Amino acid sequence: xxxxxxxxxxxxxxxxxxxxxxxxxxxxxxxxxxxxxxxxxxxxxxxxxxxxxxxxxxxxxxxxxxxxxxxxxxxxxxxxxxxxxxxxxxxxxxxxxxxxxxxxxxxxxxxxxxxxxxxxxxxxxxxxxxxxxxxxxxxxxxxxxxxxxxxxxxxxxxxxxxxxxxxx
Amino acid sequence: xxxxxxxxxxxxxxxxxxxxxxxxxxxxxxxxxxxxxxxxxxxxxxxxxxxxxxxxxxxxxxxxxxxxxxxxxxxxxxxxxxxxxxxxxxxxxxxxxxxxxxxxxxxxxxxxxxxxxxxxxxxxxxxxxxxxxxxxxxxxxxxxxxxxxxxxxxxxxxxxxxxxxxxxxxxxxxxxxxxxxxxxxxxxxxxxxxxxxxxxxxx
Ligand SMILES: [Zn+2]
Numbered sequence: 001x002x003x004x005x006x007x008x009x010x011x012x013x014x015x016x017x018x019x020x021x022x023x024x025x026x027x028x029x030x031x032x033x034x035x036x037x038x039x040x041x042x043x044x045x046x047x048x049x050x051x052x053x054x055x056x057x058x059x060x061x062x063x064x065x066x067x068x069x070x071x072x073x074x075x076x077x078x079x080x081x082x083x084x085x086x087x088x089x090x091x092x093x094x095x096x097x098x099x100x101x102x103x104x105x106x107x108x109x110x111x112x113x114x115x116x117x118x119x120x121x122x123x124x125x126x127x128x129x130x131x132x133x134x135x136x137x138x139x140x141x142x143x144x145x146x147x148x149x150x151x152x153x154x155x156x157x158x159x160x161x162x163x164x165x166x167x168x
Numbered sequence: 169x170x171x172x173x174x175x176x177x178x179x180x181x182x183x184x185x186x187x188x189x190x191x192x193x194x195x196x197x198x199x200x201x202x203x204x205x206x207x208x209x210x211x212x213x214x215x216x217x218x219x220x221x222x223x224x225x226x227x228x229x230x231x232x233x234x235x236x237x238x239x240x241x242x243x244x245x246x247x248x249x250x251x252x253x254x255x256x257x258x259x260x261x262x263x264x265x266x267x268x269x270x271x272x273x274x275x276x277x278x279x280x281x282x283x284x285x286x287x288x289x290x291x292x293x294x295x296x297x298x299x300x301x302x303x304x305x306x307x308x309x310x311x312x313x314x315x316x317x318x319x320x321x322x323x324x325x326x327x328x329x330x331x332x333x334x335x336x337x338x339x340x341x342x343x344x345x346x347x348x349x350x351x352x353x354x355x356x357x358x359x360x361x362x363x364x365x366x367x368x369x370x371x
Contacts, residue, residue, distance in 0.1 A: 062218075
């Protein structure tokens with residue numbers, strides 16, 4: 001092995017990640033080459049000098065700024081509202097809202113037309129809000145479940161070999 | 169039980185922003201430090217770190233755990249840092265943007281050699297500054313390789329994945345980087361911290 005060839009193996013040798021064959025090659029060369037021995041020693045010293053470098057902390061407002069930016073991101077595209085589960089949930093919520101509304105409709109006794117309209121308008125507003133809230137909640141949960149399903153099929157706890165592989 | 173990064177990211181994908189916050193807490197400091205050492209400016213480093221997290225968040229719907237989460241994270245960070253350094257150099261030195269994108273051989277060194285000289289009055293802060301400048305003097309790709317190898321302690325496969333090169337190329341890259349640092353840091357190596365304690369400085 002020549003000095004130039006040590007180039008590929010020296011760092012891995014020094015940080016103990018070389019395999020046994022690589023290690024043997026480097027060791028053989030170092031035994032007979034003073035220049036590379038010196039280089040190897042100095043590499044080690046350089047590494048310990050590099051460890052003197054202090055770490056910096058993110059500034060105080062970093063997290064707040066980050067959360068703000070994340071919150072400003074559009075959450076769910078309109079497209080998501082039309083996947084089957086969401087539509088089902090939406091229909092269910094609408095049905096509930098409608099039922100409540102009908103149940104609360106004033107009996108068909110004559111009243112002051114103005115008052116009735118105002119009451120109905122009030123009810124309608126309340127139901128609209130109710131509908132949106134319920135609908136949002138249900139849809140979010142349903143979506144979460146549907147997204148989780150494929151992940152669950154992969155058994156996330158056990159099948160994490162992906163976690164250690166790299167895309168070389 | 170602690171969830172893996174991949175699981176956290178799958179939870180983010182499923183709409184759980186709290187899991188994103190978890191990843192943010194876990195990686196904000198490593199990322200900011202990595203980026204700071206790449207670009208040597210804290211404000212820029214933080215801006216870039218935010219950009220990295222934002223890109224991760226925006227890509228959540230398309231996320232699939234094909235690679236290690238950190239490989240993905242640092243790959244985004246490295247690319248942003250390299251772009252930032254190149255843009256910055258272009259602005260400062262008026263270098264053509266058509267210069268080799270790799271920046272490996274023809275990249276101008278960021279610092280003139282004179283700044284690397286150390287005198288006897290060197291104090292702790294200066295020592296750190298010398299290290300910082302020595303790292304900054306490396307061509308960008310070598311710099312990123314050293315930071316990921318030495319400070320993030322990643323294995324060769326992962327670093328190669330981040331830098332988009334073979335493991336063999338990475339080992340050469342690291343060798344050349346440490347060769348440069350060996351020269352740049354020789355004064356510090358010759359004068360270890362412990363020996364400087366009472367070095368004739370008035371107390
Ligand atoms: Zn040799």
